[in-house]
Amino acid sequence: MISKSFLASLLLMAALCSTSSAQHIELLTSGTKTSLRGLSVVSDQVIWVSGSAGNVGRSTDGGKTWQWTVVKGFEKRDFRDIEAWDDKTAVIIAIAEPANILKTTDGGQTWKTVFTDTTKGMFLDAMDFADSKKGIVVGDPINGKAFLAITNDGGNSWQQFTGTAIGVQEGEAFFAASGTNIRYEKNGLFSLVSGGKASNLLDPRNTQKLDIIQGREMTGANSIATWKKQAVVVAGDYENNKDTTKNCVLSADGMKTWYAPVTRPHGYRSCVAYITGQQLITCGISGVDISNDGGMNWQLIATESYNVCQKAKKGKAVYLAGGGGKIARLVD
Numbered sequence: 001m002i003s004k005s006f007l008a009s010l011l012l013m014a015a016l017c018s019t020s021s022a023q024h025i026e027l028l029t030s031g032t033k034t035s036l037r038g039l040s041v042v043s044d045q046v047i048w049v050s051g052s053a054g055n056v057g058r059s060t061d062g063g064k065t066w067q068w069t070v071v072k073g074f075e076k077r078d079f080r081d082i083e084a085w086d087d088k089t090a091v092i093i094a095i096a097e098p099a100n101i102l103k104t105t106d107g108g109q110t111w112k113t114v115f116t117d118t119t120k121g122m123f124l125d126a127m128d129f130a131d132s133k134k135g136i137v138v139g140d141p142i143n144g145k146a147f148l149a150i151t152n153d154g155g156n157s158w159q160q161f162t163g164t165a166i167g168v169q170e171g172e173a174f175f176a177a178s179g180t181n182i183r184y185e186k187n188g189l190f191s192l193v194s195g196g197k198a199s200n201l202l203d204p205r206n207t208q209k210l211d212i213i214q215g216r217e218m219t220g221a222n223s224i225a226t227w228k229k230q231a232v233v234v235a236g237d238y239e240n241n242k243d244t245t246k247n248c249v250l251s252a253d254g255m256k257t258w259y260a261p262v263t264r265p266h267g268y269r270s271c272v273a274y275i276t277g278q279q280l281i282t283c284g285i286s287g288v289d290i291s292n293d294g295g296m297n298w299q300l301i302a303t304e305s306y307n308v309c310q311k312a313k314k315g316k317a318v319y320l321a322g323g324g325g326k327i328a329r330l331v332d
Contacts, residue, residue: 023290025302025320025328028063032325038082038092038179039308044315046087048108049327050079056108060087063319063329069108074100081126081179083135083155091155093124093137095176101127101137103155115149115158122147125176126192128184129155136161136184138192141168146192146202164204171197171217178271178308180223191255193233195220201233201255211258213237213246223282227274229254232295234282236268241286243267248282250295263297265289271308275318281330283309283320290330304328 036057038050049057054074057066071079077094084090088107091114094100099122101115121142129135133154139147146168148161173196174181182192191203193210199220201208210233214220218238225232231251237243248265249258267286274280280291282298283306289298306322309330318330 022332023301024331025288025304025306026331027304027326027328029066030324030326032057032068034325035078035307035323036321036325036327037078037080037177037307039310039319039321040082040084040090041310041312041317041319042084042086042314044312044317046084047319047327048082048084048090049321050082050092051321051325052078054079055325056082056090056092057325057327058087058090058108062317063327066327067108071102071111074102074111080124080176083127083129085132085154089154091127091135093127095125096123098122099124099139101155101158114156123176125174126179126181128179128182128190130184130186130188134184134186134188136182136190138174138182140173144168146174166192166202166204167207168194168200168202169198172200172220175220175222175270178223180225180271180273180308180310181221183224183226191224193221193224195222195235199235208255210235211246211249211260213243222270222284223272225272225274225280226255227277230274230277230294231255232272232274232280232282233258234265234269234272234284236270236284238268238285241268241284248295248298261291261296261298263299265298266300271306271310273309273311273318275311275316275330281309281311281318283307283322288320 034051034055036051079092099117102111123140127137146166199212199214212235221235236247269284272282285305288302306320
């Protein structure tokens with residue numbers, strides 16, 4: 001006779017499998033000649049993307065239609081990250097030298113340069129905003145220190161960070177692959193993950209080595225996501241994108257300690273996001289994975305390449321973006 005507890009376990013496993021198998025990625029648009037690495041999902045309806053060749057895209061109807069703009073004077077630049085607050089207002093960062101940050105308040109019709117730095121070796125990687133006013137941007141190390149700048153007025157002006165400098169090791173830097181390697185809190189605290197020859201969790205108070213693949217230029221952590229005291233970091237080897245070696249770590253105690261998942265994401269992953277406290281999505285050039293148990297087990301749901309994924313700030317929709325102007329959404 002089958003015990004009730006065993007039967008309950010079977011039913012739970014079946015339910016989880018059914019949920020996972022039903023989830024898939026629906027392509028919304030592609031073909032635009034740009035590689036998209038910046039994504040900001042304001043709501044279920046309002047989505048902004050940014051990419052190579054000076055391209056910025058915007059949708060106000062949940063991805064059904066898109067308005068594309070090539071920012072004048074930046075036709076040969078790459079916008080690796082974007083942050084938007086509504087259908088009119090957004091900030092983008094441009095690589096490499098000179099470092100530029102631009103802002104629009106008219107839906108992308110015009111852009112104003114709000115920050116410029118001509119320092120040799122300058123390369124802005126990612127930015128994050130704690131709210132509509134407070135934001136931070138991180139760039140590759142200059143003279144062995146991470147470059148950091150902050151804004152307190154919604155990106156209208158930026159000042160170089162004057163707090164405790166964050167030192168990095170030789171060969172350690174920050175990937176500009178998804179704009180999610182830094183997290184900024186309302187209290188002014190921030191954390192960022194590094195990659196390359198060393199992979200660490202960094203903040204002005206502490207350097208914590210991550211048990212992540214590292215040691216070569218294209219290895220290390222790419223993205224960090226948090227949910228209350230939970231956190232997840234994804235990583236990988238860009239040059240061996242199907243390798244799952246040490247490509248993910250989890251924390252349940254506010255990033256004090258870390259542990260590996262039981263089933264790892266299926267390859268190099270450049271971005272990760274919480275959908276709920278238990279459901280997560282991660283993507284990279286070898287595919288898209290979903291976890292329905294807080295990141296302990298990951299299931300591959302697509303083999304198509306995507307650079308970035310994000311859940312709506314005000315809503316439930318989840319969108320992804322990648323090469324060839326490809327934009328998609330997660331469908332349950």
